Amino acid sequence: MKNSLKISITFVIAFWVITIFAQTGEKFENxxxxxxxxxxxxxxxxxxxxxxxxxxxxxxxxxxxxxxxxxxxxxxxxxxxxxxxxxxxxxxxxxxxxxxxxxxxxxxxxxxxxxxxxxxxxxxxxxxxxxxxxxxxxxxxxxxxxxxxxxxxxxxxxxxxxxxxxxxxxxxxxxxxxxxxxxxxxxxxxxxxxxxxxxxxxxxxxxxNPSIPGFSENNGLVLSGKVADISGIPVSNVLVTLSAGNNQAWFDYYFVGESDDFHFFLKDAYGNTDVVFQVISNSKTEYSIQLENNHLxxxxxxxxxxxxxxxxxxxxxxxxxxxxxxxxxxxxxxxxxxxFEIPARFSMPFYGNPTLRIVPDEFIDLPDFREIARELLPGFQYRIKNGEIIFRMINHQQKVMFEEEPMRLINGIPVFKNELFAGLKSTDISYIDLVQNERIFGDLILKGVLEVSLKDKSNFWIAKQPNIFQLNVNFLQPGxxxxxxxxxxxxxxxxxxxxxxxxxxxxxxxxxxxxxxxxxxxxxxxxxxxxxxxxxxxxxxxxxxxxx
Structure with missing residues (x-):
């Protein structure tokens, strides 16, 4: 995985073990x-x-x-x-x-x-x-x-x-x-x-598309797709993340195995919205994502x-x-x-309750994120080494700095280039969350979290980034x-x-x-x-x- 995101995958859980009517032999009515x-x-x-x-x-x-x-x-x-x-x-x-x-x-x-x-x-x-x-x-x-x-x-x-x-x-x-x-x-x-x-x-x-699982959809729907390289050949052994909802409050991930498919189940998602997908791998390959039709x-x-x-x-x-x-x-x-409407999966952000939440509007205007880090973010380091921007965060429990960079998010979307933060002014930002503890989400280990919520939710910065895709998706039709x-x-x-x-x-x-x-x-x-x-x-x- 890219060295800018030190997230350890301890194990991979299979998507679903599905037992449906075809296996039970029970009769059904259409x-x-x-x-x-x-x-x-x-x-x-x-x-x-x-x-x-x-x-x-x-x-x-x-x-x-x-x-x-x-x-x-x-x-x-x-x-x-x-x-x-x-x-x-x-x-x-x-x-x-x-x-x-x-x-x-x-x-x-x-x-x-x-x-x-x-x-x-x-x-x-x-x-x-x-x-x-x-x-x-x-x-x-x-x-x-x-x-x-x-x-x-x-x-x-x-x-x-x-x-x-x-x-x-x-x-x-x-x-x-x-x-x-x-x-x-x-x-x-x-x-x-x-x-x-x-x-x-x-x-x-x-x-x-027989590769899409025949999952019993209760109060939500299955969203499936494939990852391919730029020549269109399906790939495997990559991680796909999904961010959706207000402030991208819904976050999930799927490890694409030998089947070449990814599947997400979004519960109680109504309406139409742009969903952000991201492909993460150890290589520098450029990928594409294609959502798959599910019709008969x-x-x-x-x-x-x-x-x-x-x-x-x-x-x-x-x-x-x-x-x-x-x-x-x-x-x-x-x-x-x-x-678009989707309820929060948890009573807190997926990355946990923040150790600190900073609202820049409550302070003087600052011209860039380096000044914001210096003036407003305690226990957070913004360093430039050999022309590369490096973030470090304190481990609040052990009172030492994490050796690895934190998980970085903009509007709830994982970010792998610290340069994207550099030009952010305090007037661009709604709030900043710092999670200064080790967190576990599924089988991902997060060495601290930096979340920057922008006032502009258009995610304009995505357009210039490889392997990140914003696709329009229809979910459950509102009543x-x-x-x-x-x-x-x-x-x-x-x-x-x-x-x-x-x-x-x-x-x-x-x-x-x-x-x-x-x-x-x-x-x-x-x-x-x-x-x-x-x-x-x-x-x-x-x-x-x-x-x-």
Whole structure:
């Protein structure tokens, strides 16, 4: 390891010993996916709900939902934490996504190790909002569409035809002896093309990266990657550190062995942030880091070119224009502001409680770190020998100086070049922590710690350093309640272009009638209840009304 960081690695602990359902032989039920629509315009937002059936094996409570194309190329993926067996979230459809058929699939990370994994995917038609006169589309040809089971339930409305913006009252009549587990109520405008190819499709899936462990993700997710040299050849026997969170309060490390992979598990991390990775080795080799996708793939699908009927072309053109009007008069409710939250792993910094914390703003301004060390840091030495800056710290317990340099941190990120501290002025620094004792973190022995927390958290200094990488990472999706189907604008002079009018869980203990307000769009509206019976049989009950 570099001589500027004297950290002794006493031993290396293997990543995880994993025992999951594939080894126990116990049966499991796949996650059940519900989506609010089966077509959308590029730039729209797809909302989903996922039900996790109870199993005898702990498969985790974090659901991954992916959007991919017919060739299993990943478009987008989100991870959502479930609560009481339900997970709810959204996937933003990229503006640039081309017109075509795509698939939405929900799965658990622990399922990836199954040798015979079959999952159901929902078809999603996407129409690019910049396309004109779409007349044909490639459609998956399948006879694997799941059939509905029969259930004694009838949906009724007070009439069959409505005008735009009218209220629709729906009554539910059902056999009280019929028991069903979970169900979702939906009312949405019907796409003539999507209705022809609707239904769940069952595919045999496999992991795109078998080297990523099938870890049961509970309250967090696995972050995996590879280390390579500058020629792209994977390397081993290096140490990878991770720093994340406010003031980089989350610190962890992983020793990359012969598998060439590193894996971190971040618990209760929500949102999106820049994560700092660093590769440490005994050599002066320059490395690169590549985060690995964790999605599932299927074999290439057989597709056929479908020429659209005039009414289908007309509907698509109207939908594209409606999407433009909706964007113009409504705020994008699903767009997330920059947000990241992760709880501290411990009640103190990972390096322990500081012996001293110095706040430079409480003293006179000092021009550089050498002056700061001299005036403000007792028991700390800043020396220049043969043109090299050397730090030494007192061992507070033994009343002697450590023979080795302390662990040095800037914003919680390990630093190996003392020159990076030299130009820091006291006005740049929020606080300085000195840990003047020997500390143990995992199997790392720290001969004292110097932590400098800057007021500027952008970590601009990273750009000039080799083997340190700042990568943007999506963690668990923050909870957000779907309200896109609620009438947002009651002003009659403003267009209401919603395509989804109702989308809620059905209270199976107390089934009640419901109502919703139509938008300005005309066509056929489908009102449906879909879910699973006690025998785990899928059912769907629906009724259509006309809007003229």
């Amino acid at each position: 996650p059940v996916l519900f989506t609010d629509r089966d077509y959308c315009i590029s730039g729209d937002t797809l909302w989903f709900k996922v039900w996790l059936p109870k199993t005898g094996v702990n498969l985790g409570n974090v659901v991954r939902v992916q959007l991919d194309n017919k060739r299993s190329n990943l478009i987008s993926e989100v991870a959502v934490k479930s609560l009481n067996g339900w997970a709810e979230g959204f996937i933003h459809i990229p503006d640039s996504l081309s017109t075509g058929q795509y698939f939405v699939t929900a799965y658990l990370n622990a399922l990836r190790k199954s040798t015979d994994l079959q999952l159901e995917s929902k078809s999603l038609l996407v129409y690019n909002r910049f396309s004109e006169n779409i007349s044909e589309i490639e459609i998956h040809e399948s006879d694997e569409i799941q059939q509905n089971s029969r259930i004694e339930m009838v949906l009724s409305t007070d009439k069959e035809h409505y005008s735009p913006r009218e209220e629709v009252i729906v009554k539910i009549d059902w056999d009280k002896n019929t028991v069903f587990k979970k169900a979702v109520i939906k009312a949405t405008l019907v796409d003539p093309l999507a209705s022809e190819i609707s239904g769940n499709r069952k595919f045999k899936m496999e992991s795109c 793939r299927r074999k290439d699908l057989i597709t056929g070119r479908k020429f659209l009927k005039p009414e289908q072309v007309e509907f698509i053109n109207t939908a594209v224009n409606a999407s433009y009007a909706h964007r113009l008069f409504n705020s994008p409710g699903s767009v997330q502001n920059q947000f 957000k309640k779907a309200c896109h189907f609620v009438q947002q604008n009651t002003n009659k002079n403003h267009p209401d272009m919603r395509q989804v009018y109702f989308w809620e869980l059905l209270d199976t203990e107390s089934v009640k009638d419901f109502s919703f307000i139509l938008s300005d769009r005309k066509g056929t509206v489908e009102i449906s209840i879909e879910g699973f019976t006690e025998e785990n049989e899928f059912f769907k009950v629906s009724k259509t009304i006309g809007v003229k």
